[in-house]
Amino acid sequence: MLNSMGFIFHGHKKEKKGAGEEASKAGEGAAMASPVKSENTSNPGDDTAGNKPGTLGELKGSGYKSLSIREEMRRNLIGLIKEKKPIFNGIIGFDNTVIPQVENAVLSGQNIIFLGERGQAKSRVMRLLVGLLDEAIPVIRGCEINDNPFLPICKSCREKVAREGDKTEIVWLSRQDRYGEKLATPDTTIADLIGDVDPIKVAEGRYLSDELTMHYGIIPRTNRGIFCINELPDLAERLQVGLFNLLEEADIQIKGYRVRLPLDIILVASANPEDYTSRGRIITPLKDRFGAQIRTHYPVTIKDEITIVEQEWQRFNDGDVDFFVPDYIKEVIAEITHLARKSPDIGQRSGVSVRVSIANMETVVSNAIRRAIALGEKLAVPRISDLPYIVASTTGKVEMEGFEEKNEQKIIDDLTKKAILMVFNRYFQFDELDPIVKQFNGGFNAETSENMSAKSYVRYVKEIPGMAKAVKKMTDAETPEIMASVVEFILEGAHLNKRLNKTKVEGKTVYKK
Numbered sequence: 001m002l003n004s005m006g007f008i009f010h011g012h013k014k015e016k017k018g019a020g021e022e023a024s025k026a027g028e029g030a031a032m033a034s035p036v037k038s039e040n041t042s043n044p045g046d047d048t049a050g051n052k053p054g055t056l057g058e059l060k061g062s063g064y065k066s067l068s069i070r071e072e073m074r075r076n077l078i079g080l081i082k083e084k085k086p087i088f089n090g091i092i093g094f095d096n097t098v099i100p101q102v103e104n105a106v107l108s109g110q111n112i113i114f115l116g117e118r119g120q121a122k123s124r125v126m127r128l129l130v131g132l133l134d135e136a137i138p139v140i141r142g143c144e145i146n147d148n149p150f151l152p153i154c155k156s157c158r159e160k161v162a163r164e165g166d167k168t169e170i171v172w173l174s175r176q177d178r179y180g181e182k183l184a185t186p187d188t189t190i191a192d193l194i195g196d197v198d199p200i201k202v203a204e205g206r207y208l209s210d211e212l213t214m215h216y217g218i219i220p221r222t223n224r225g226i227f228c229i230n231e232l233p234d235l236a237e238r239l240q241v242g243l244f245n246l247l248e249e250a251d252i253q254i255k256g257y258r259v260r261l262p263l264d265i266i267l268v269a270s271a272n273p274e275d276y277t278s279r280g281r282i283i284t285p286l287k288d289r290f291g292a293q294i295r296t297h298y299p300v301t302i303k304d305e306i307t308i309v310e311q312e313w314q315r316f317n318d319g320d321v322d323f324f325v326p327d328y329i330k331e332v333i334a335e336i337t338h339l340a341r342k343s344p345d346i347g348q349r350s351g352v353s354v355r356v357s358i359a360n361m362e363t364v365v366s367n368a369i370r371r372a373i374a375l376g377e378k379l380a381v382p383r384i385s386d387l388p389y390i391v392a393s394t395t396g397k398v399e400m401e402g403f404e405e406k407n408e409q410k411i412i413d414d415l416t417k418k419a420i421l422m423v424f425n426r427y428f429q430f431d432e433l434d435p436i437v438k439q440f441n442g443g444f445n446a447e448t449s450e451n452m453s454a455k456s457y458v459r460y461v462k463e464i465p466g467m468a469k470a471v472k473k474m475t476d477a478e479t480p481e482i483m484a485s486v487v488e489f490i491l492e493g494a495h496l497n498k499r500l501n502k503t504k505v506e507g508k509t510v511y512k513k
């Protein structure tokens with residue numbers, strides 16, 4: 001029904017961004033928390049599928065007890081805590097930071113604002129709150145704002161219940177349909193969020209002051225659910241006032257008319273910390289309506305960063321080319337992102353999203369696949385020489401400080417070198433390179449390239465004393481494609497430790513003394 005208002009729905013597992021205006025209902029996808037089921041939460045709506053009460057009279061007879069959304073979420077959370085079940089499946093690295101705070105907010109019945117830079121899983125956490133709702137709740141059939149059969153608030157339902165009594169029809173609303181989301185933009189309107197007078201209903205002869213002429217916006221339509229507003233500081237001040245009035249006074253003014261609308265809603269918002277704390281961006285009374293202000297963060301460890309990447313990156317299993325990503329490549333990719341988050345050359349205001357790591361992973365794997373196809377190799381294994389391609393997947397997602405465009409490439413190049421050095425030195429001691437470096441003293445040199453066949457690297461394992469041992473340290477595999485990647489990693493590590501020189505000639509890299 002919300003489609004008619006121009007909102008975009010999606011239930012896709014991945015977060016989408018930059019779509020301009022975006023609103024959605026929580027997806028049915030794998031990101032949803034496991035259904036809440038517990039013995040003390042049994043309500044007729046929960047587990048008697050197909051046999052649920054269909055009228056107000058039947059509902060009364062079933063003994064169903066209606067709860068406010070705060071009571072409902074609190075009860076279900078308590079059930080999950082008792083059963084030691086996770087409340088947010090698939091959320092990595094928030095176990096001791098964000099999640100306990102979310103639980104406290106739910107137990108307190110508070111509205112929540114998440115403060116964090118981009119790509120900190122804010123949207124995902126918000127959507128997963130749906131897992132704390134009952135599987136389904138009864139609403140009056142045909143009501144646009146999901147009226148509680150026991151306590152209808154819209155005029156049309158109040159009249160209906162007065163007229164039809166126990167015969168009033170009810171339907172069951174699933175938890176996924178009790179979530180509304182909106183990306184705040186400067187041109188978001190009161191009509192989008194709260195509602196407008198419907199000219200067709202006016203033309204039908206209703207009076208303007210009649211509540212029945214309302215065309216409800218997304219917030220009333222999310223009544224008895226969770227409403228999330230992303231980038232709250234981008235909401236115009238008069239809308240913030242409207243939002244505050246709705247929450248605080250339970251009434252709203254539309255085109256000069258007051259409409260009473262005591263909605264039962266949990267409001268969840270997200271914002272960039274700098275926008276939120278800067279003066280004048282959020283009206284103080286609205287700020288006060290958020291009982292909990294929860295700071296999100298990027299993965300603290302490289303391990304968490306890699307876990308998220310492995311969970312999220314897009315793989316195509318079309319069977320044409322198999323791929324294998326060595327651990328050190330994953331570590332380098334994660335390390336580049338972690339270094340970028342501390343780099344003075346990169347704007348830290350909007351942050352460096354985990355999506356940078358994810359997209360970089362996709363890029364290096366694709367480059368390896370492209371090579372494997374071109375060379376007719378069976379296995380695609382990313383190499384150090386594939387890393388320069390991450391410029392394409394990084395620059396669009398981070399803001400560079402400074403003005404010269406030529407810097408972008410250099411900044412990413414420098415981060416990549418630092419990351420390789422850090423990862424390499426976790427695997428190798430400085431003097432372990434001695435036998436390898438010795439070979440180069442007599443004028444030996446080694447060529448590498450992203451376009452060279454894996455087989456052409458294998459000779460280095462034989463020709464360079466110490467190389468076989470070093471490779472063995474990294475992998476037991478004797479697959480040429482894997483060995484080629486390891487050989488490059490070791491040569492580059494030796495170079496970055498200033499043991500070998502490196503020159504680039506016609507797309508090839510030459511390591512020499």
Ligand SMILES: [Zn+2]
Binds near residue numbers: 143
């Ligand atoms: Zn109604």
